[in-house]
Amino acid sequence: MTTVASPPPPPPTIGPPSAPPPIATRGPESKPAETGVWVGIATICMSFAALTSAMVVRQSAAPDWRHFQLPPILYLNTLILLASSFTLEAGRRRIAAPLVRVTLGLGVLFVAGQVVAWRQLAAQGLFLATSPSSAFFYVFTALHGLHVLGGLAGLLYALQRLPRAAGVAPTALGAAALYWHFMGVLWLYLLTILTIRV
């Protein structure tokens, strides 16, 4: 199990139906892997929504909310993550393994950048328990980082299944790509509320 906190993207064990699609009663080609990722996305949204509401309540609960300047490297990390989404989308359309490997590299770079951001904050003397604002910053970035690691595992899994048969790969790659794009969107959301609130 790569990560405990996040549901890693589902490696599909039942490949897509090779037989002709069944008669009516169900929509177009359904892919369990993608449904699973959409459900996972709903879960992760709900968790971060709960944490956002906790942050809002906690900020109004007491006047000890200490505003601080977000380390600028975060904006660089954002660019890296967005870039990785583009390379992944290109890789998915052309089913090109090298492009997926580039995405993996960028993903690892993003996580490294986040750790650097943590170090810079620690250097400023802002630790988890220093003030509620830094506490929420660390909780948000830690949970997001954990889910990004889950996404990297999903990409590795999709990469490993890529060469076997052309028809099989897209489902796993499609699901992993969907999850990865969501990681980008989630990070943009986090960046905005952190910039506003912290």
Added chain:
Amino acid sequence: MGKLFAVVLTIITVVSTAIFATRVWWLPTDISLHGPRIDHQLVETMVSCGVLFVVSQLSLAAFAWRYGDRRDGRPVKAFPGGATPMVVMAVVLVGAEILALTFVGAKLWAGIYQTPPDPNSLAIDVQAEQFAFYFRYPGPDGKPGATHPELMNEATENYFGLDPAHDTTARDDIVVPTLTIPVNRPILLTLRAKDVNHAFYVPELRIQQDFVPGLAIPLHFTAVQTGKFEIVCTQLCGLGHYNMRAYVEVMPQDRFDEWLKEKVAQQ
């Protein structure tokens, strides 16, 4: 077997409703101003729910009695009209009951918890701590002293963390473990918790409110009958939760003034 189920269920329903109706165990007599309206709301809910309870249990029992499979080849019968009467009955019956209860209840609730306290009510600070209530009267100077958590010392009876050395208003504050109040006078309690969640509950006063550490929660009521009643804690606060007992003593006004004078003398 169906008949046995019907008989057992009928007995259970009759016995349960009888015990509710005959009030073998019931609320203690009410001694607060807003109490009668709460009792009325409770009785009204009890009656309407009692009817709903008896009707549904007995109809279940009757159908279980009547519609056992007697192997007589008789075809099954659908409920006349299908599901719509069920939905309509539920929405209309229960819906009407809900509207009535909500409307009256909301007014009653607002009367107790959302109206500002009477300006000339007697203000008393209540502190709940791990496993006792303490009440503080402002004393003759009318001003309660400031509380300092770091000065709280139970050994020297300084439960509120007063600082008489520097704070003159704290010198005459009266701290007692029994809430002593005059009858027919509005009382305003300010509930503060010293450590964890507690609650202030006096069944006879029909009043209950949690203490939340970090908040000062107002609670106001008026006692209309004298006597000594028990205050209990209804919010789990640790191992002594069962023993956080205190008393509220409602006295006529003159005896209360006497008691207050005696306490001031003891300071």
Added chain:
Amino acid sequence: MSHAPVLEHAPPRGFLRTHVFSVDHKVIGKQYLDLALVAVCTGMVLSWLMRLHLAWPTLSIPGLEKLSPNGAAGGVITPEYYLSLMTMHGTIMVFFVLTTAPFAGFGNYFLPIQVGAEDMAFPRINMASFWVTLVAFLVLISSFFVHDGPALSGWTAYAPLSAVGKDAGPGQGAGQTLWAVSIAIFCVAQLLGALNFIATTLDLRTRGMSLARMPFSTWAWFITAVIGLIAFAVLMPACILLILDRVAGTSFFIPAGLVISDRLQPHAGGSPLLWQHLFWFFGHPEVYIAILPGFGIISHILPVFARKPLLGPRAMIGCLIAIAFLSYTVWGHHMFLSGMNPFSATLFSVPTLIITIPATIVTLLWIGTIYGAKLRFTTPALFCLGFVSVFVSGGISGFFLAQPSTDVYLHGTYFVVAHFHFVMGVAAMFGIFAGTYFWFPKMFGRLMNETLGKWHFWLTFIGVYCVFMPMHYLGLAGNVRRYSAFTDDYLKPLIPLHQFITVAALFTGAAQLIFLFNLLRSRFRGPKAPANPWEATTLEWSTTSPPPFDNFGGHPPVVQRGPNEYGVKGAAGDYVMQAAP
């Protein structure tokens, strides 16, 4: 979708892959049910100890001192140990029995078969969800053997009692941390489980199995999965924040200036109400996670023994969805007196009262189904009737607690204990019993003994009324809950009633041994069960018992009609199977 069995899903080889680390949803379902069985036995023993202590506080229970030298010196339960027993009873029953058995247990086993699939959408994640649940259970149980004993802040673990740490009393040190870690792990397991249920229901239905043709139990598991997804996704961050408060020195839930055990706590600025809001936002949907599978199982079983279609199937499904949606708007009714703004109490009481309408409709639909039926009084049928009666008793007492004006008196008393035990402790358990007696032949290929089943029903049905109906009277008399002893003057005269409840609880508990014996004996020595012993219509009865590895032996069924075809004139027997041509 009918397709040749892909290599990926070949039957496992070797004992370990087949019975222990198996990806087969049937084995995982049985594992969940076995875990729930162990958990419910533990929980029941804890409730016995609690009841014995309440009725006879100075009673020395032999052997208890060995389990907990600190908590029960000389076998006499101390107040803090009573609260630890209560906390573990509540946590084990709510999480590891009422969420695990009806939803994860039966759901895992029967949802794929009922929708005609070979297995869950993600078998390996499904297996992971069981083993993570088991880890959570072991972490929780390990808090019994920690120096200070398990946590004592109730299954609701209100901050700051749960967040401050060792100072707040025995059990609040390592015990409470283990509790929070265990619940966080349990949330992860449930999220993985819910993921599977939703993906399987949406994507792996066989040909002809449209959503409208899904059996009611499948609908209930699907809706419960959706509720569980959102509820556990909120409880997990709450547990993470609680653990950080306890371990990392943050102050999410602990305000400034708290003096506990004569020590000024080094926290500031937290809000205890924030924990209550986060917890109850999960808490109330959780009680619907416990009861909705019960609704599904009863709606699934009742037509089989009434030999007539369920009254208003679309209304039933509509009510399940309405309850699921409303369950997220009512959490504030747990906090009427908690110090939150009194106006929001009125705000929360309205949806709480409105949610009684779909619950009433569901009950009336069951009673309407029994009207004009040809009832076959087998044990599962009796448990269905019992479920309806007990759910009515529990639901009705909800009216009193939904209104702030009457909750002022009844909050925190035994009236609340009676309400949630009737609805969750008894109705949901009757749902599990009905499911067990009904599906046992299909799961193990053997029939359970009917006479033992009937004895179990009658003793339990009468027993639970004797145990929990008097708690309503205690509540009216103002008996406060979560008390480890009754020393107050107005509580002393109520002790004889507590002794009656204790005797009834021991009697009802003993009756469960009949069920346990019947369960274990029939598993090995019950008579062989045919494929469709109850003449039911749904897909699980159109395959062998127990079903083969891929449920339908390589040729999945094509569904022609809904699950409600009973009392059909002119057909062979009075019913038509879903997959019959």
Added chain:
Amino acid sequence: MRTHFIAVLATTLVTGGLVRPAPPRAAGTISGKVTYTGTPPKMKPIDMAKEPNCATAHAAAPVLTENVVPGPGNSLRWVVVYISAGDQGSTAGTGTIRLDQKGCQYIPHVLVLQPNQPLDIYNDDPHSHNIHPLAKLNPEWNRSQPAGAPPIHTKWELAEFIPVKCNIHPWMHSWQVVLTTSHYAVTAEDGTFSLSGLPPGKYTVTAWQEQFGTQSQDVTISGTETKAVDLVFKATPY
């Protein structure tokens, strides 16, 4: 032959230290009185309404707070006087120390014992108590004693001034003072104390009061005389 045997026996006993050696050299004693100047805080009556058993038990003479107990002639009770430096000839603590919880009070209010000395805590009340010593150096523990429960047998390993509270009755407070030296005394009502069996040498005598802190004085003992030492605390009303 016999006298030889006895001499051998005596020396082995002395050298073996099995038997407390009769003080071969002269031993002095330090005694005196502990008093205070200024106005002490008023001793407030404790209202035990929460526990009816104790309220009725003390109805006649209400219990007063014991943090500062002034006696006749400005004397102070419950003050622990002990040799804090230059200690000689001190022995390990023997015998069991007993603490009673009676009438919702800890008896005695200040209890002095030595490391690893057995301590028995009795609950003589018809209701439960929960004794909670707030130890920092020693391991902290917290145990309930329902009515009629067996006494708690415990001991302390390290020297420490340990405040003790009852978790159920907030007014119940006392002190357990763990000292490595055996030369200690707790002042009685009249504030007097006496430390005996002190071989000649230079000592520092320290008096500890729970609210006013400590006072020390150096004393030298040469022979078997009794040195008078009076220690004075400065009292403040609040």
